[in-house]
Amino acid sequence: MHEHAPSAVDETTLRKAVIHAGLETNRRGLNQGTSGNISVRLGDGMLITPSGVAYEALQPEDLVFVNGEGRWDPDRKPSSEWHFHRAILQARPDLGAVIHVHSVYASVVAIQGLDIPALHYMVAAAGGNSIRCAPYATFGTEALSQRAVEAMRDRTACLLANHGMIAAGPDLAQALWLTEEVELLARQYVLSLQIGGPQLLDDAEMERVLEKFRHYGPQRDDAPSGSD
Numbered sequence: 001m002h003e004h005a006p007s008a009v010d011e012t013t014l015r016k017a018v019i020h021a022g023l024e025t026n027r028r029g030l031n032q033g034t035s036g037n038i039s040v041r042l043g044d045g046m047l048i049t050p051s052g053v054a055y056e057a058l059q060p061e062d063l064v065f066v067n068g069e070g071r072w073d074p075d076r077k078p079s080s081e082w083h084f085h086r087a088i089l090q091a092r093p094d095l096g097a098v099i100h101v102h103s104v105y106a107s108v109v110a111i112q113g114l115d116i117p118a119l120h121y122m123v124a125a126a127g128g129n130s131i132r133c134a135p136y137a138t139f140g141t142e143a144l145s146q147r148a149v150e151a152m153r154d155r156t157a158c159l160l161a162n163h164g165m166i167a168a169g170p171d172l173a174q175a176l177w178l179t180e181e182v183e184l185l186a187r188q189y190v191l192s193l194q195i196g197g198p199q200l201l202d203d204a205e206m207e208r209v210l211e212k213f214r215h216y217g218p219q220r221d222d223a224p225s226g227s228d
Ligand SMILES: [Zn+2]
Pocket: 035, 081, 100, 101, 102, 139, 163, 164
């Protein structure tokens, strides 16, 4: 265990929770193979899923601790996307967990380089009146990391052009919930484009919804309470 850990039990619980979230992305059809990756804040750094290991094969000790300076145990290899996980967690003290997937509909919208506009009030669940698409940059680069942080300004999710999406939250449960929500919104967007295009909600209405979410949270049966 590491010196940064609040306690051995807490860190082990966190490691198991990351694996559980990864298995859930598979079970919910949001991820396949080794394309996704997940991180969670720990001390001055983060725990992140390793490079090239499917969630089904992961053991708690396989997760890699990357410290605040971006260093890790040389015997380990974090996901190639550790740059943007670290950059998001460092830029955003409000966030504690980050999930990245190449889910089909989010990727299809990102392949067009499109933001998800205010086609449904649930777009506000990501913090604004759109879910931005970050311009393309090669996977695993610092450039992609900077573009992702910028696209997530005042937001908790973004698309990555020709790549996939990122969803984050104060904890793993909320990040997982938002991942599924963004994929659903992308699917609604793609389908609505096939029957003439969406009728968008205006900024005043989205501001009303954002205000309600600030007070009550998203009003969905499966929304996490966020109270703990
Ligand atoms: Zn990716």
